[in-house]
Amino acid sequence: MAPGNSENNPMFKRMALIGIGLIGSSISHAARRAGLVSEIVCSSLTAEERERAEKLGLATKAYPDPIDAVKGADIVILCTPVGAFQEIAEAIGPHLERGAIVSDVGSVKGAAVRDIAPHIPDGVHFIAGHPIAGTEQSGPDAGFAELFDGRWCILTPGPDADPKALAKLEEFWRQLGSNVELMTPEHHDLVLAITSHVPHLIAYNIVNTAAHLERVTDSEVIKFSAAGFRDFTRIAASDPVMWRDVFLNNKEAVLEMLGRFSEDLVALQRAIRFGDGSTLERTFADARAIRRGIIQAGQDTAQPDFGRGAARARKGSD
Ligand code: NAP
Numbered sequence: 050m051a052p053g054n055s056e057n058n059p060m061f062k063r064m065a066l067i068g069i070g071l072i073g074s075s076i077s078h079a080a081r082r083a084g085l086v087s088e089i090v091c092s093s094l095t096a097e098e099r100e101r102a103e104k105l106g107l108a109t110k111a112y113p114d115p116i117d118a119v120k121g122a123d124i125v126i127l128c129t130p131v132g133a134f135q136e137i138a139e140a141i142g143p144h145l146e147r148g149a150i151v152s153d154v155g156s157v158k159g160a161a162v163r164d165i166a167p168h169i170p171d172g173v174h175f176i177a178g179h180p181i182a183g184t185e186q187s188g189p190d191a192g193f194a195e196l197f198d199g200r201w202c203i204l205t206p207g208p209d210a211d212p213k214a215l216a217k218l219e220e221f222w223r224q225l226g227s228n229v230e231l232m233t234p235e236h237h238d239l240v241l242a243i244t245s246h247v248p249h250l251i252a253y254n255i256v257n258t259a260a261h262l263e264r265v266t267d268s269e270v271i272k273f274s275a276a277g278f279r280d281f282t283r284i285a286a287s288d289p290v291m292w293r294d295v296f297l298n299n300k301e302a303v304l305e306m307l308g309r310f311s312e313d314l315v316a317l318q319r320a321i322r323f324g325d326g327s328t329l330e331r332t333f334a335d336a337r338a339i340r341r342g343i344i345q346a347g348q349d350t351a352q353p354d355f356g357r358g359a360a361r362a363r364k365g366s367d
Contacts, residue, residue, distance in 0.1 A: 059084060059085055059086050059087050060085045060086065060217065060220070060221060060224070061085065061086045061087070061123045061124045061221075062086070062087045062088065062121075062123055063086070063087065063088045063089075063090065063121050063122045063123060063124075064076075064080060064085075064086040064088070064089045064090070064122060064123075064124045064125075064126070065090050065091065065092070065115075065118040065119045065122035065124070065125045065126070066089065066090075066091040066092075066107075066108065066118075066126055066128050067091070067092050067115045067118060067119075067125065067126070067127045067128060067129060067137055067141070068091075068092070068093060068127065068128035068129035068130075068133075069091040069092075069093050069098060069099075069102045069107055069108065069111065069128065069189045070098075070128065070129075070187050070188050070189065070191065070192075070288075071183065071184065071186055071187050071188065071191040071192055071196075072128045072154045072180065072183070072192070072196075073091060073107075073126070073128030073154075073189075073192070074102070074105070074107050074188075074189045074190075074191065074192025075182075075191075075192035075193060075194070075196040075197065076126060076128065076154075076192075076225065077089050077091070077107040077108065077192065078107070078192055078193055078194035078196075079194045079195075079196065079197055079225040079226055080224075080225065081106075081194075082194040083224040083225065085221060085224050085225075086124070088109055089107065089108050089109065090108050090109060090110045090111070090112065090118045090122070091107065091108040091110075091111050091112070091118060092111065092112045092113065092114060092115040092117070092118040093111055093113075093189075094113070096113075098111070098188065098189055099111035099112070099113065101188070101189045101190060102189050105189060105190070107189055107192070114140075115137055115140060115141050116140055116141055116144050119141045119144050119145055119146075119149075120144055120146075121146060122145075122146060122149060123146060123148065123149050123150070124149065124150045124151075124152070124221070125141065125145065125149060125150070125151045125152070126151075126152050126153060126154060127151075127152070127153035127154070127155070127161075127165065128153070128154050130155075130288075130290050130291045130293075130294040131155040131156065131157050131160055131161060131164075131291075131294040131295065131298050132290075132293070132294035132297065132298070133294075134153065134155060134160070134161055134164040134165050135164035135165075135168075138164060138165040138167075138168035138169070139168050141168075142168035142169060142170060143170070145169070145170060145173045146173070147172040147173065148172060148173070148174075149173050149174070150173075150174045150175075150176065150214050150217065150218055151165070151169055151173060151174065151175045151176075152175070152176050152177065152178045152204075152218060153165060153177055153178060153179075154178060154179060154180055155177070155179060156179060156241065156245065156246075156291070156295050156299075157238055157241075157294075157295055157298040157299040158177050158179060158203075158205045158234035158237040158238055159234040159235055159237075159238050159298075159299070160298035160299070161177045161234070162177050162205065162207070162234050165177070166207070174210070174211045174214035174215075175207075176204055176205075176206045176207075176210055176214065176215055176218050177204070177205045177206075177234065178202060178203065178204045178205070178218070178222070179202070179203045179205075179237065179241070180196075180197055180200065180201075180202045180222070180225075180227060181200055181201045181202065181203065181241075181245075182196050182197050182200035182201075182202075182227070183196070183287075184196075185283055185284065185286040185287045187287075187288045187291075194226075195226065196226075197222070197225045197226040197227045198226035198227075199226065199227075199228070199347055199348075200226070200227055200228070200348075201227060201228050201229070201230055202222040202225075202227035202228070202229050202230075203229075203230050203231070203232060203237055204218060204219065204222070204229060204230075204231050205231070205232060205233060205234040205237055206231060238299050238301075238302045239302045239305075239306075241299070241302075242299060242302035242303045242305070242306040243306045243309075246295055246296065246299055246302075246303050246306075247303060247306045247307055247310055248284065249284055249285075249287060249292055249295075250296070250303070250307070251281075251310075252281040252282075252284035252285040253285045253292070255278070255281050255285075256278075256281055256282055256285040259278060316328070317329070317332060320332075
């Protein structure tokens with residue numbers, strides 16, 4: 050076993066997870082699977098979540114106040130919605146251990162750096178991060194150890210980031226199962242605007258459009274949802290607070306990508322109006338090629354129905 054990842058020689062002595070929802074709890078599962086830390090503690094706002102976190106063994110102690118969680122921690126990861134980062138960073142800043150690594154998992158990186166970095170004292174290493182892995186579920190019960198396996202984790206170190214701390218955080222994410230890529234926060238936010246943020250906005254919008262139709266009943270929308278609508282509803286089931294914060298904090302990049310999207314949509318609208326079959330066919334063929342590329346890159350399965358049938362069969366349920 051590689052040094053630093055056995056029960057006897059963990060990479061970190063105390064990991065503090067601030068927020069213990071889907072991503073925080075999955076980090077806990079994966080870190081314990083790999084034996085990366087001696088002790089895991091967390092903080093969460095609600096008593097119910099703290100109780101679940103301790104009961105599920107995600108943390109030996111779940112605190113209401115993040116200040117108590119970070120005391121003595123050599124790695125601290127903010128796993129709350131992005132909108133909470135500034136207040137949390139301001140509170141924990143004076144209580145961070147010298148030499149500790151502070152990171153986050155927020156879906157927007159420019160705002161994370163803006164809100165966290167000013168509160169990190171000298172001698173503490175802040176490197177922002179974002180695991181490109183998730184589900185539409187939330188809360189401490191939603192996490193699982195395999196969430197990050199084979200997925201990418203993007204780290205956005207500043208120009209002055211400590212090379213040793215960066216190498217350690219990269220290794221931490223690899224041990225959690227991820228591949229790691231480095232980029233600037235600005236580039237991250239542009240890439241994620243088109244690969245994640247705009248698709249979620251479209252899903253939220255189409256589900257609401259269908260819900261408000263007058264000539265199609267709600268029961269018909271649900272009954273015939275397998276025609277395509279169903280896949281949008283899965284994405285639109287994601288946590289509303291998390292996504293509110295994503296759009297409030299990645300405004301510029303989302304608006305830029307939304308502009309491009311709207312122009313392309315109008316081009317398709319014209320092709321339909323004027324019966325331009327070749328444009329429609331070419332556009333759909335190009336899109337299909339992208340899907341094949343994602344499967345070849347191991348980022349999804351080629352199973353029909355997005356692998357749902359196979360997953361159900363493996364679990365033995367219907
Ligand atoms: P989640 O399941 O809803 O969990 C959020 C956690 O944050 C909960 O434990 C919540 O505790 C806590 N929290 C909220 N406000 C807080 C505050 N002010 N102070 C302390 N704790 C607070 O969300 P998630 O899906 O794990 O997302 C967490 C972060 O990961 C977000 O920044 C998101 O952008 C990012 N992310 C999400 C995904 C995804 O697919 N879901 C993927 C990659 C990254 P209470 O319920 O007790 O308030």
